[in-house]
Amino acid sequence: MTTPEPTIHVRIGSRFEDIELVDLVAAAALTHLGFEEEVADKVCLAIREAVANAVQHGNRLEPDKITQVVLAIGKEDLEIEIKDEGGGFDPESVPNPLAAENLLKPTGRGIFLMRRFVDAIDFEFDDSGATVVKLRKRIPEPPKPSNSESEVEI
Amino acid sequence: MTTPEPTIHVRIGSRFEDIELVDLVAAAALTHLGFEEEVADKVCLAIREAVANAVQHGNRLEPDKITQVVLAIGKEDLEIEIKDEGGGFDPESVPNPLAAENLLKPTGRGIFLMRRFVDAIDFEFDDSGATVVKLRKRIPEPPKPSNSESEVEI
Amino acid sequence: MKTSVRNREGITIIDLQGKITIGEGDVMLRDAVHEAVAAGSSNIVLNMKKTSKMDSSGMGELIAAHEKVKASGGMLRLLNLPENILNVLGVTQLITVFDVFDDEDEAIASFK
Amino acid sequence: MKTSVRNREGITIIDLQGKITIGEGDVMLRDAVHEAVAAGSSNIVLNMKKTSKMDSSGMGELIAAHEKVKASGGMLRLLNLPENILNVLGVTQLITVFDVFDDEDEAIASFK
Ligand SMILES: Nc1ncnc2c1ncn2[C@@H]1O[C@H](COP(=O)(O)OP(=O)(O)O)[C@@H](O)[C@H]1O
Ligand SMILES: Nc1ncnc2c1ncn2[C@@H]1O[C@H](COP(=O)(O)OP(=O)(O)O)[C@@H](O)[C@H]1O
Numbered sequence: 259m260t261t262p263e264p265t266i267h268v269r270i271g272s273r274f275e276d277i278e279l280v281d282l283v284a285a286a287a288l289t290h291l292g293f294e295e296e297v298a299d300k301v302c303l304a305i306r307e308a309v310a311n312a313v314q315h316g317n318r319l320e321p322d323k324i325t326q327v328v329l330a331i332g333k334e335d336l337e338i339e340i341k342d343e344g345g346g347f348d349p350e351s352v353p354n355p356l357a358a359e360n361l362l363k364p365t366g367r368g369i370f371l372m373r374r375f376v377d378a379i380d381f382e383f384d385d386s387g388a389t390v391v392k393l394r395k396r397i398p399e400p401p402k403p404s405n406s407e408s409e410v411e412i
Numbered sequence: 413m414t415t416p417e418p419t420i421h422v423r424i425g426s427r428f429e430d431i432e433l434v435d436l437v438a439a440a441a442l443t444h445l446g447f448e449e450e451v452a453d454k455v456c457l458a459i460r461e462a463v464a465n466a467v468q469h470g471n472r473l474e475p476d477k478i479t480q481v482v483l484a485i486g487k488e489d490l491e492i493e494i495k496d497e498g499g500g501f502d503p504e505s506v507p508n509p510l511a512a513e514n515l516l517k518p519t520g521r522g523i524f525l526m527r528r529f530v531d532a533i534d535f536e537f538d539d540s541g542a543t544v545v546k547l548r549k550r551i552p553e554p555p556k557p558s559n560s561e562s563e564v565e566i
Numbered sequence: 567m568k569t570s571v572r573n574r575e576g577i578t579i580i581d582l583q584g585k586i587t588i589g590e591g592d593v594m595l596r597d598a599v600h601e602a603v604a605a606g607s608s609n610i611v612l613n614m615k616k617t618s619k620m621d622s623s624g625m626g627e628l629i630a631a632h633e634k635v636k637a638s639g640g641m642l643r644l645l646n647l648p649e650n651i652l653n654v655l656g657v658t659q660l661i662t663v664f665d666v667f668d669d670e671d672e673a674i675a676s677f678k
Numbered sequence: 679m680k681t682s683v684r685n686r687e688g689i690t691i692i693d694l695q696g697k698i699t700i701g702e703g704d705v706m707l708r709d710a711v712h713e714a715v716a717a718g719s720s721n722i723v724l725n726m727k728k729t730s731k732m733d734s735s736g737m738g739e740l741i742a743a744h745e746k747v748k749a750s751g752g753m754l755r756l757l758n759l760p761e762n763i764l765n766v767l768g769v770t771q772l773i774t775v776f777d778v779f780d781d782e783d784e785a786i787a788s789f790k
Contacts, residue, residue: 262478264430266437267421274589276418279444279485283420286436299619299650306621310588324416331433356659362633364626367658371622374657428701453731453762460733464700510771516745518738521770525734528769 266329270309272317277309280327284338287329291336291397300375301336301395307368308340308391316342316389331397335377338393346387420483424463426471431463434481438492441483445490445551454529455490455549461522462494462545470496470543485551489531492547500541567591569598577674578607579645583616586624595624599631608640609677613670615646625660632663641665643673679703681710689786690719691757695728698736707736711743720752721789725782727758737772744775753777755785 268283270276284305288298309325317323328339353360355367372379378394422437424430438459442452463479471477482493507514509521526533532548567584580598585591595612602610612631620628628644635642644666647655655661667673679696692710697703707724714722724743732740740756747754756778759767767773779785 262423262425262476264422264424264433266433267423268418269416269421270418271416277588279418279420279441282440282444283437286440287433290433290436296650300653303619303621303654306587310621310623314588322416361659361663362629364629365622367622367625370658371654431700450762454765457731457733457766460699464733464735468700515771515775516741518741519734521734521737524770525766 264331268327270325271321272313272319272323272325277306280309281306293398304372304375304393305338307371311368312340312342316344334397336395336397340391343388346383346389349381418485422481424479425475426467426473426477426479431460434463435460447552458526458529458547459492461525465522466494466496470498488551490549490551494545497542500537500543503535567594569594571602574674577609577611577677578602579611579613581613585618586620588621588623592623592627595627599634603634603638608638610635611643611645611673613645617648617651620651620654643667645670645673679706681706683714686786689721689723689789690714691723691725693725697730698732700733700735704735704739707739711746715746715750720750722747723755723757723785725757729760729763732763732766755779757782757785
């Protein structure tokens with residue numbers, strides 16, 4: 259038997275202010291894992307975009323619908339799952355926000371930012387059609403906690 | 413139906429470094445809830461002590477044993493549960509660390525600190541004898557997220 | 567998020583402080599720009615020196631602000647973009663849409 | 679946690695930086711004090727100016743350090759306690775056990 263990998267499971271309603279909670283918790287986990295601030299900011303933005311989509315498009319801001327976020331700290335990778343209770347969608351049909359005709363559109367950059375800021379992204383749709391977004395990001399080496407620095411001089 | 417209350421569930425193995433993860437995640441939640449830094453530090457210390465006991469005394473640092481921490485954000489209170497897979501203990505028989513004969517003892521201050529730094533504490537023991545420590549702390553008013561400050565001048 | 571508005575040489579400068587993110591900061595950015603335009607400002611500088619983060623909703627409102635100001639016959643300038651925001655505007659190529667300045671005097675002078 | 683050791687007028691000053699908490703910081707505090715005593719230091723100042731937090735394990739090691747130094751015929755002083763650490767030492771009444779200083783010169787002079 260090996261030591262179980264730490265996981266953080268955040269369960270929120272479908273309110274905008276709960277997105278902030280997920281962002282802060284994810285930032286805490288990334289700090290613990292030794293991510294540099296600049297990288298942590300990008301991963302947090304990817305998570306934030308996925309949660310915003312779950313809350314907004316998946317759960318359509320219906321107050322009783324749940325958004326769940328799981329952060330699983332693996333040996334090499336941080337795996338993040340964002341799950342809603344919505345009706346799913348077709349990720350293939352999302353237009354490219356860099357195309358000239360889309361550049362000035364006010365929306366449509368969330369999934370693009372996710373793709374850019376994590377190492378892997380996958381969309382799954384469960385039996386009810388609800389969306390599970392899976393993000394993966396390599397944990398920096400050495401994967402030690404933030405208080406591991408040491409220097410003893412006598 | 414009302415909006416479900418946000419909950420954060422952290423599941424760790426029984427390693428000291430995982431205590432740090434719980435501390436950072438709890439601090440993030442307390443920041444989000446608008447706790448002042450000084451109060452947040454105290455609540456985090458109470459949580460840290462309970463987790464350290466779960467890891468050390470409950471799970472005896474056995475790598476495959478799980479410690480679980482749930483932070484449930486209620487309307488008025490933050491409820492925190494810390495659960496281990498140990499054999500339980502008798503909280504009544506824990507000596508008072510302020511007594512003269514205990515003042516210089518190197519251990520025995522954890523539960524005392526928990527009692528001092530939260531509003532309510534309760535110990536429960538499930539069928540297997542494992543310990544569930546329940547801590548409760550009033551959420552400061554107004555219970556708004558940290559980014560709620562606003563000031564518009566035209 | 568916190569917005570405050572000041573005037574320099576007929577140019578409206580909106581100082582933004584905090585998060586321009588979904589549900590609050592984005593709405594406050596929109597409101598501040600709309601109110602400034604309604605109050606007759608045509609040329610606007612958004613000073614983002616104290617902006618801590620921006621998500622795709624914030625970017626959307628930034629574009630909307632740009633369009634709104636243009637429609638009113640004025641111009642929008644961005645001032646003092648922090649590194650992380652420069653980065654997301656770069657990745658999304660929105661940086662090509664905006665006139666960006668590091669110096670308030672230069673931003674003001676650019677309207678002349 | 680990070681410890682570094684310096685000497686002033688025959689007194690050993692151990693500067694502690696970071697968290698004196700279970701599993702790492704507590705062990706490093708213990709090791710630093712043991713090594714200093716083994717190297718012949720009898721009078722020791724723990725400078726906690728940059729100590730960010732302390733839990734009950736850290737307090738336990740602080741008491742152990744106190745006892746260890748006393749047993750070697752010396753004295754231990756605490757210097758520059760941050761507010762939060764003063765607070766937990768106050769709540770547990772450990773503050774009554776230690777000699778606490780705000781000024782390094784005074785801490786050094788106290789051994790004379
Ligand atoms: N969880 C989801 N459930 C349903 N539809 C979604 C979900 N996530 C994304 N979408 C769809 O994909 C589109 C593109 O998403 P995105 O790139 O994040 O941009 P935006 O959210 O600004 O529209 C959305 O407009 C929406 O139609
Ligand atoms: N989760 C737990 N499982 C089993 N025993 C526990 C648990 N928590 C506390 N105890 C018992 O209560 C005692 C007092 O705990 P505490 O006040 O935290 O001080 P310390 O951990 O320093 O001994 C412990 O020494 C241990 O015997």
